[in-house]
Amino acid sequence: MAEKMLTVEELEIKFELRGKTLNAIRGISLDLHKGEILAIVGESGSGKSVFTKSFMGLLDQNGKITGGRIMYYGADDGKPIELTALKKEKEWYKIRGHEIAMIMQDPMTSLNPLKTIGNQIMEAVMLHQKSSRAEAKKKTLQYLEDVGISHPDRRFSQYPHEFSGGMRQRVVIAIAIACAPQILICDEPTTALDVTIQAQILDLIKDLRHKYKLSVILITHDLGVVANIADRVAVMYAGDIIEIGTSEDIFYDPRHPYTQALLSSLPQVGVKGTDLFSIPGTPPNLFTEVKGDAFAPRNPRALKIDFVEMPPYFQVSPTHRAKTWLLDPRAPKVEPPAVVEKIRNGGLI
């Protein structure tokens, strides 16, 4: 087993909203291994962005970590850092950028329109790698080339508006890499881009991971993107990871009814002329305490116990576990939906 970069233990995050408490993250445990690409999948509101923002101390004012801890093991001196114990902004400065960097969804808004892109990258290099100006410029040109921008010397002095969406996202990635991070968090990095550009950016992330020995956390709602890039996949629902495993585990042997339902509702697996599978109902209200399996009210085949008691993780294989009572030895045998068979046999194309 690869060495661990980050561990999350029983993390709980709550938000205070208009006098009410929102249980955004309900006790998540997760390990991130060195050099892997871990995808976190879920619908909007499932808490995937909040969860990863807590690694960088970027929660909104009204959000608080109320339980559990996050440990970071990638520091230069090799000492573990307890991220949940960091209080001052100053302490976070050491983590943000240099240890953990983040790429946001929208390349249109994450660059400064008044500065040349060269200067924006150089700024990161000088701050995080403590380089001189001349050295930083040399490195910046190298980064631009690494992220696939042609004519770096000319592009260096251009402004963001002179770049297309895909090229801007490459610049954003260059800035993140210029901080020389250990962990790169990509929050929906390709959602705003065209499919052909999306494919190129995904390839770029895969290349950079090897070149700079990064561990990548990719947040997305697109299962196609996940299949393309991820080594491991964590499926989030209502503030909890309900299933986690390797890509093969999740796509060829999904066990949680929610994972199965997500896969079934993809247009890629739909048969023309028939209705596409859609998940009935809506996600639970996290202002109130969730009882049992959070997905049970939307699961037509839910068991009685699903409404009473929250299922623990059941280990399916050494790499694969899921929170569903269906894996309990006493549970009735339920056949996986047809879509699983279809994906397994490569019957999609």
Next chain:
Amino acid sequence: MEREVLLEVKDLDVIYGERKKKYKAVKKVNFKIYKGETFGLVGESGSGKTTIGRAIMRIVPSAGGEILYKGDKINGRISPELDRKVIKEIQMIFQDPQASLNERAKVDYIISEGLMNIEKGISEEERKARVEQAILDVGLLPEFSSRFPHEFSGGQRQRIGIARALIMNPEFIIADEPISALDVSVRAQVLNLLSDMQKKRQITYLFIAHDLSVMRFITDRIGVIHKGRIVEMAETEELITHAIHPYTRALLSAIPMPDPRHERKKKLLVYDPDCHDYAREEPAWMELREGHFVLANTKEADEWMKE
């Protein structure tokens, strides 16, 4: 049997800007949409697909060519009677449900605004009844009609947008990326709703999207558009299984499939617009397989067909 053509677009040009800043967004586009079918336009951002939809809706003026609806020309100057007919029978569903609903109006008003404009003198009773029916048709509850748009989720707002189109009893709906702004699980619901409506009311759709995997599920025929030109057009399955034009093939190769093994060994094709040699021979619209048209010159058509 000859199928009835509902909409025909002939040599359509759309130009944005004036004089020196002119930009030709749509260049000599031709296609027909038959009654009852779903025709898809696929392309990347900036390809002109939305502009074509808007030209048919007459939101943007066309610079050349003709748009024929049931045989009548509807672009340029038209008679007031035809104008009313077109407004009633052609409706549009927009991409972003956050931006396309009037934040200050109640759902009841949003849905019936078009109705009140076209069927002047409609009784309050009938209006109410039709709003309620439209709301029920799209799977919402009648009591929602007194609420404001901000009280709804993205999927519900898109349903309101669909109800607003349906209440006019349209024959033809232009759906411009109706599901791109929605969550995966909600996408399926909206797609199902659109195809249900088609079955029940024989509505014809022009479906505009950038995602070929969605297109494959919902459309009968697809036109692939690149830089304002349609480069390939065929029945959906034919287009996806036997794509000929390099741009279409690049698009297809970029769709991420939910199958890790397939994704890992997949080779990404990149389309280079300079790969065409059009200096000697201009490209023309050719039928290379039955019902399968490609924009190509004879030399490259021969090469592509060999592959």
